[in-house]
Amino acid sequence: MTTNSPSKVHVTTTINGQQHELLVPPYMSLLDTLRELIGLTGTKEGCLDGNCGACTVSVDGRIVDSCLVLGAEVNGKNVNTVEGMATPEGLHPLQQAFLEEAALQCGICTPGFLVAAKGLLDNEPSPSEGRIRHWLAGNLCRCTGYDKIVRAVQKAID
Amino acid sequence: MVATYDTKTDYKVIGNSPIRHDGVDKVTGRAIYGGDVKAPGLIWGDVLRSPHAHARIKSIDTSAAEAMDGVFAVLTHGDFPQTDDKTIDAGEGTVNLRRGQSNVMADKKVHYKGHVVAAVAAVDRNTAQVAAQAIKVEYEVLPAISDVDAAMAEGAPQILDGLVGDHLGESVENTNVARVFRHEFGNVDDAFANSDLVIERTVSMSMVHQGYIEPHNATAIWGQDDNLTVWSSTQGSFGVRSQVAGLLHHPESKIKVNYVEIGGGFGGKTVVYLAPIAALLSRKAGGRPVKLVMDRSSVFEATGPAPGGKIRMKIGVNKDGKIQAADTDLMLEAGGFPGSAVGAAAICVFACYNLPVSRITGYDVLVNKPKSAAYRAPGSPQASFAIETVIDEICDELGFDKIQFRLDNAAHEGTRRGDGVQFIRVGLEECLVAAKESDHWNSPLGDAPAGKKRGRGIASAYWMNGGGKSTCDLMLQDDGTVMLNEGSADIGGTRTSIAMQAAEVLGIPVEDFHPSIPDTESIGFTGVTGGSRTTYTTGLAAYNAAQKLVVELKSRVADLWETEASNVEFADGVFSANGDSIGIQELAGKLDPTGGPATATASVNLAEAGNAYGVQICDLEVDLETGKTDVVRYTAIQDVGKAVHPQYAEGQIQGGVVQGLGWALNEEYFITDDGAMANRSFLDYRMPTSLDMPMIDTIMVEVPNPLHPYGVRGIGEVPICPPLSAAAQAIKEAVGKPFYELPVKPGRILEAQND
Numbered sequence: 011m012t013t014n015s016p017s018k019v020h021v022t023t024t025i026n027g028q029q030h031e032l033l034v035p036p037y038m039s040l041l042d043t044l045r046e047l048i049g050l051t052g053t054k055e056g057c058l059d060g061n062c063g064a065c066t067v068s069v070d071g072r073i074v075d076s077c078l079v080l081g082a083e084v085n086g087k088n089v090n091t092v093e094g095m096a097t098p099e100g101l102h103p104l105q106q107a108f109l110e111e112a113a114l115q116c117g118i119c120t121p122g123f124l125v126a127a128k129g130l131l132d133n134e135p136s137p138s139e140g141r142i143r144h145w146l147a148g149n150l151c152r153c154t155g156y157d158k159i160v161r162a163v164q165k166a167i168d
Numbered sequence: 169m170v171a172t173y174d175t176k177t178d179y180k181v182i183g184n185s186p187i188r189h190d191g192v193d194k195v196t197g198r199a200i201y202g203g204d205v206k207a208p209g210l211i212w213g214d215v216l217r218s219p220h221a222h223a224r225i226k227s228i229d230t231s232a233a234e235a236m237d238g239v240f241a242v243l244t245h246g247d248f249p250q251t252d253d254k255t256i257d258a259g260e261g262t263v264n265l266r267r268g269q270s271n272v273m274a275d276k277k278v279h280y281k282g283h284v285v286a287a288v289a290a291v292d293r294n295t296a297q298v299a300a301q302a303i304k305v306e307y308e309v310l311p312a313i314s315d316v317d318a319a320m321a322e323g324a325p326q327i328l329d330g331l332v333g334d335h336l337g338e339s340v341e342n343t344n345v346a347r348v349f350r351h352e353f354g355n356v357d358d359a360f361a362n363s364d365l366v367i368e369r370t371v372s373m374s375m376v377h378q379g380y381i382e383p384h385n386a387t388a389i390w391g392q393d394d395n396l397t398v399w400s401s402t403q404g405s406f407g408v409r410s411q412v413a414g415l416l417h418h419p420e421s422k423i424k425v426n427y428v429e430i431g432g433g434f435g436g437k438t439v440v441y442l443a444p445i446a447a448l449l450s451r452k453a454g455g456r457p458v459k460l461v462m463d464r465s466s467v468f469e470a471t472g473p474a475p476g477g478k479i480r481m482k483i484g485v486n487k488d489g490k491i492q493a494a495d496t497d498l499m500l501e502a503g504g505f506p507g508s509a510v511g512a513a514a515i516c517v518f519a520c521y522n523l524p525v526s527r528i529t530g531y532d533v534l535v536n537k538p539k540s541a542a543y544r545a546p547g548s549p550q551a552s553f554a555i556e557t558v559i560d561e562i563c564d565e566l567g568f569d570k571i572q573f574r575l576d577n578a579a580h581e582g583t584r585r586g587d588g589v590q591f592i593r594v595g596l597e598e599c600l601v602a603a604k605e606s607d608h609w610n611s612p613l614g615d616a617p618a619g620k621k622r623g624r625g626i627a628s629a630y631w632m633n634g635g636g637k638s639t640c641d642l643m644l645q646d647d648g649t650v651m652l653n654e655g656s657a658d659i660g661g662t663r664t665s666i667a668m669q670a671a672e673v674l675g676i677p678v679e680d681f682h683p684s685i686p687d688t689e690s691i692g693f694t695g696v697t698g699g700s701r702t703t704y705t706t707g708l709a710a711y712n713a714a715q716k717l718v719v720e721l722k723s724r725v726a727d728l729w730e731t732e733a734s735n736v737e738f739a740d741g742v743f744s745a746n747g748d749s750i751g752i753q754e755l756a757g758k759l760d761p762t763g764g765p766a767t768a769t770a771s772v773n774l775a776e777a778g779n780a781y782g783v784q785i786c787d788l789e790v791d792l793e794t795g796k797t798d799v800v801r802y803t804a805i806q807d808v809g810k811a812v813h814p815q816y817a818e819g820q821i822q823g824g825v826v827q828g829l830g831w832a833l834n835e836e837y838f839i840t841d842d843g844a845m846a847n848r849s850f851l852d853y854r855m856p857t858s859l860d861m862p863m864i865d866t867i868m869v870e871v872p873n874p875l876h877p878y879g880v881r882g883i884g885e886v887p888i889c890p891p892l893s894a895a896a897q898a899i900k901e902a903v904g905k906p907f908y909e910l911p912v913k914p915g916r917i918l919e920a921q922n923d
């Protein structure tokens with residue numbers, strides 16, 4: 011809202027290792043906070059109702075749909091997005107495996123899958139195919155049929 | 169004129185699977201999709217949509233929205249310029265401009281729930297949303313027509329005012345059937361009378377959505393000089409340009425469409441919805457950039473799904489296993505405006521079989537649902553479900569082997585397709601043989617656990633593929649690398665599969681190419697990425713441009729070596745003449761004295777595209793208590809002509825299969841009595857997840873397409889077609905009951921068992 015909107019919320023948060031101080035409208039999702047206020051558009055919008063996973067980010071190490079979290083809620087927390095996966099040394103092994111295994115076609119689901127898969131591998135070093143499929147079931151991909159995405163995650167394990 | 173080629177067989181680049189040039193951008197979040205576009209001073213647009221599926225608009229009151237703080241512009245149909253009743257090409261289908269305008273923003277009537285009635289532009293997304301909802305519309309609600317039976321019933325209310333139907337050449341008023349057409353060869357009635365067995369069934373299917381994960385979006389700036397700049401997620405920037413130009417009566421030369429990455433389309437992003445609205449809002453807002461992003465429920469309710477409908481299918485066969493005749497009525501839902509995929513369905517329906525006698529009658533039927541659009545092999549999945557269901561019953565009834573029967577009746581070079589076109593070299597028989605010899609077909613089904621039963625289904629299908637117009641520019645750089653510009657939206661790695669074809673000609677590693685997709689001012693016309701045309705057609709433009717570049721470089725070499733160009737040979741990236749030789753990349757740095765930069769451009773317009781066939785085998789398990797199905801093994805066999813990039817080709821097949829399985833088993837528009845879609849979210853419109861699917865095995869058969877120098881065929885669409893029947897037949901085998909209605913969801917399976 012414009013003139014008569016409730017006042018903005020002061021938020022201090024760490025995003026991909028960098029501290030940000032923000033004034034966030036109280037209704038604004040974390041997704042829009044990242045995309046519109048910070049300019050990190052790698053996190054994608056697919057549905058805005060928690061059913062596609064394109065907006066997946068991690069908050070204090072937990073995987074969330076950022077469209078269902080308010081920007082105001084990440085005060086004092088650590089947010090990690092796809093933009094934070096690669097290092098100056100190179101791509102994250104999952105990113106490299108996604109390229110080598112052709113795990114993306116249009117690529118709109120890819121940031122969400124990468125962040126979600128990283129959330130799995132950070133906690134479970136060698137999940138089975140079934141476990142990978144179960145973990146990633148909150149992320150929709152309409153292009154690949156999932157075969158090559160699952161194989162890419164398996165490859166990143168090795 | 170159609171050029172044919174003797175296909176090359178030894179390749180250096182083609183047939184490898186390099187990493188795509190845009191890959192790093194897409195795994196690091198750097199790639200810019202339509203929703204990511206930013207512009208200084210950007211404001212947001214939103215729309216008001218009809219809550220009714222069928223209604224007359226009595227009045228629109230925009231005053232409250234206009235008075236709101238932060239609102240810059242409000243738009244209704246009256247703000248659109250008058251257009252002619254003219255039809256233009258939208259790439260995969262045509263758009264009638266007057267109806268196209270009414271689809272973008274309702275005129276006097278709303279034809280489906282979610283139909284846009286008005287739009288606003290405001291300072292931010294939230295304000296735009298609130299302002300759009302403040303617009304008051306008075307409706308006279310009319311009965312909603314939700315299926316082809318209701319639409320074709322005597323006395324049904326007419327959806328499109330003034331529609332005059334063309335029914336086999338006759339003009340018919342007061343109808344919801346926009347078109348009836350027929351392809352007929354021989355006398356089907358006589359042929360049925362002479363058949364040993366005739367089976368006739370009617371199948372039906374619900375509307376389904378492409379389900380691309382990225383919603384539609386558009387950003388536009390209408391400059392004070394009337395130059396219009398647009399960014400929009402689309403399968404073809406030039407398609408956006410021609411539709412916006414037509415709908416807004418604006419010169420094409422004053423519209424620039426910038427390329428943005430596209431998050432899936434599958435045919436659904438060939439039609440414009442938001443771009444004309446963003447443009448007019450920007451003009452009304454004094455040239456401010458205006459952006460709109462569609463919400464997911466509106467993507468379901470108000471974009472262009474694949475038609476549902478009803479298909480009657482009758483086939484006569486003799487005991488010797490030869491089909492005598494086939495007759496079908498295809499009744500497909502166009503949605504709220506004319507133009508379903510029934511024309512393409514008619515082309516595809518009998519294309520797997522060599523039929524002496526056939527009749528195809530197509531009906532394009534309006535219903536109060538969103539105007540349907542292309543969805544991966546538009547019309548063919550529905551048609552394939554109908555014919556393969558009856559073929560399967562014939563095989564069961566007469567005890568024919570399901571592959572041998574198809575081989576005995578298979579279409580091949582010279583066969584007349586149902587619409588009269590004669591096939592050039594096609595690969596259906598090779599696919600069937602590969603299926604017959606596959607490990608999958610020769611492995612037992614295996615035992616199901618207690619409480620479950622297994623079945624196996626097989627089905628084949630066809631898609632004609634597309635050609636059309638494409639452009640490619642090549643610019644050889646001093647350091648031997650190549651800038652490649654081409655006009656095709658890249659939805660799955662086509663930058664690379666196109667560059668590979670130029671690389672093969674030039675003998676330059678594909679890693680030394682930088683392919684990009686410029687805006688509509690910076691590349692020649694190129695049609696949409698659709699119809700499985702891109703790697704074939706734009707690839708051929710790249711091939712031709714590379715051949716031109718070779719000719720140019722030969723004359724440069726001749727200059728350098730003071731000889732005739734006709735003395736210069738070129739092979740494997742090396743120019744040679746009179747004992748001298750030089751590699752192409754080394755030559756690139758020596759061109760200055762010969763006239764400077766070497767570039768080449770080629771445009772093509774291909775009338776034909778070769779054809780695509782697929783055969784698929786599905787094993788699945790049915791839980792007898794819940795009706796839940798699980799696919800346990802799946803093999804997709806397809807003639808790919810020549811797999812330019814085998815890994816990406818396989819990905820196209822796997823993705824198509826899974827979309828087809830969703831269509832077969834779960835997906836549907838669940839329409840309530842008042843014409844609303846009840847399941848308009850990803851939660852309720854149940855697309856397959858990673859947990860629902862097994863790995864998808866593929867067998868790629870390579871029968872070269874004689875229309876392409878490397879034998880390339882379009883591959884993206886046909887794989888979505890066979891799963892509908894393959895899965896349904898597998899369920900039939902498991903539970904012993906046939907299914908004539910899609911999706912074959914758990915409820916239907918349980919019902920059938922209790923019958």
Ligand code: FES
Pocket residue numbers: 054055056057058059060061062063064065066075076077078
């Ligand atoms: S955009 Fe958040 S789950 Fe779809």
Ligand code: FES
Pocket residue numbers: 113114115116117118119120150151152153154381431432
């Ligand atoms: S690659 Fe397109 S949705 Fe996953």
